[in-house]
Amino acid sequence: MQLMTGNSLSGHLRLRCEVRADGVPFLSRQSFRAPVHLSKSHVSEDGSELVVTVINPTAGFFDGDRLLSDISVGAKARLVMSTPSSSRVFRMRKYDGKAAICEQKFSVEADGFLEWIPEAFIPHAGARYVQRTEIELEREAGLLFIDWISPGRVAHGEIFQYESLRWEFDLKMAGKLVARERYEMPGEGLEGITAMFEAGHYISIYVAGEMQENWPASEIDALSGADVYLGHGALEGGEVRVVRALCRDSLAARRLIERLRSLLYKNANLKAPSLGRIFM
Structure with a gap:
């Protein structure tokens, strides 16, 4: 695959996190190419998680750009991946512009x-943008996977003015498909969102492993309010939980993610590692 084809970028991100004999996680393998870059990773204060920040050194995704990611977590390793700023996809060329594509695969081994x-x-x-996500979990693997989609550049008046977003998502537990999503948001006719909030932010969260045990249902219910419309439940088999939320604006979305993340870590008797980001 060429780095550049015409006016487009084709990049990749390949990582594997494992744990040393002393219990400290590290990257045993890494490879990346624009439009993605890695900042220097660091170990959390208690030494249990490796925190990796993924950066887009370009302005964002342009038409025809393609990013392939393959992230694996070894047995007993703990990996936290974050981004320091928003990801953006720009206007496609009117006649020959192709959708930007992000394909990402995550795998987590037992006790990882x-x-x-x-x-x-x-x-x-x-x-125009397409995102395809595949997650494979072994038994006893843990997961906290968050997607946050904004309605556009609200400050510029660009609310649901994108041409199309397509999300494809598969989650397997021990080789069995437990979740499959296929949806396309055309940027118009989204009355289900705009009827509640004019510029609603959509949040989707999947949780597996120790964080979904003794699920704090009442505490999560309490996060709903005038600015957040939230629901949650267990998938078939009870080993994976899902949280869906529609938030009034970016501030409400950020607060919800912060509070929910803190709650889930606390519920699992774990300390949430610092991401080096500002939360509300």
Whole structure:
């Protein structure tokens, strides 16, 4: 695969996190190429998690850009992946512009843990984007996977003015498919969102392993309010939980993610590692 094809970028991110004999996690393998870059990783204060920040050194995704990611977490390793700023996809060329594509695969082995907590995804007016996600969990693997989709550049008046967003998501537990999502948001006709909030932010969260045990249902219910419409439940088999939320604006979305993350870590008797980001 060429780095550049015409006016487009084709990049990749390949990581494997394992744990040393002394229990400290480290990257045993890493490879990346624009439009993605890694900042220097660090170990959490208690030494249990490796925190990796993924950066887009370009302005964002342009038409035809393609990113392939393959992230694996070894047995007993704990990996937290974050982004320091929002991800953006820009207006596609009117006649020959192709959708930007992000394909990402995550795998977590037994007693391993992965947290994926990006900043908001912001589609600009006229943008086309496809995201395909595959997650494979072994038994006793842990997961906290967050997707945050904004309605666009609200401050510029670009609310649901993107051309199309397509999300494809598969989650397997011990080889069995437990969740499959396929949905396309055309940027118009989204009355289900706009009827509640004019510029609503959508949040989707999947939780597996120790964080979903003794599920704090009442505490999560209490996070709903005038600015947050939230629901949650268990998938078939009871080993994976899902949280869905529609938030009034970015501030409400950020507060919800912060509070829910803190609650889930506390419920599992774990300390949430610092991401080096500002929360509300």
